[in-house]
Amino acid sequence: MIKLVRLDYRLVHGQILAAWVNHLSAQRIILVDDAAANDEMKSAALKLAKPAGIRLNFFTVEKAITKMPKILELNENIMMVFGTTKALVDVCKATGAINEIQYGATFNKDGSKQIDQSVFLDESEQSDTRELLAMGVKLYSQQTPSFPKEPITSV
Template identity: 65%
Template sequence: MIKLVRLDYRLLHGQVVFSWTGHVGAQRIIVVDDDAANDEMKKSALLLSKPAGVRVNIFTVDKAIAKMPKVEQLDEKIMMIFGNTAALLKFCQAYPKIKEINYGAVANKPGSVAFDQSVFLTPEEQADTQKLLDMGIKIYSQQTPTFKVVPIDHT
């Protein structure tokens, strides 16, 4: 059962991933990021940063989409983490069962607009986000479970 879908450019980030994993009781984390899935060094670093006792899979977007029938059969609480809005949009278009997404951290870049203290979206990311919103997906920002939920309901 998917318990949390999170957008975080840092993927598995220290205390953030530990707090969310504990909060939702995740037994498995699925990282969906083409760059990480194709880079052995990044994969190794991600596997070292996971909480003890939590399984981690690192997939490209296409592989994650292909694996979803098998993922749905798992008797585990699952947290999915995406590295960018383009990957998240592509996944959600192919797998329309996602109804809610936590935009935990999107890096501040030149040309981006702040949506809260940890979410900065470029025009391309805003377009991806608007498409997700148009699909009826609820999007919010919440860095950790103790932070206030900030709705992102327009771009």
């Protein structure tokens, strides 16, 4: 069962491992990010951060789309972490399987609009976010379980 779908450019880091994995009793983390899935060095580094007993998968967007039916049938608590808004849009469009997304953190680039303390969206990411909202996907920002959910209803 997918317990959480999160947008976070950092993929696996302390907040996810210390707060979210425990809060969700997650047994598997699926990272959906073409760059990480296709980079052995990056994948190896991210695997080092993984706690014992937690399964970690690296999927390209294409593989996530293909594997979604199996993911939905797994009898595990699953956390999916996407590296980009584009990946989220592509998977949501192709599968229709994701109806709620937590925006955790995006990179603060020149020209980005700040949505909350850790979410900054450039024009392309704003467009992707509007597309997700138009699909009826519920969006909210939340850093850790102790923070309140802040709905994202427009950009």
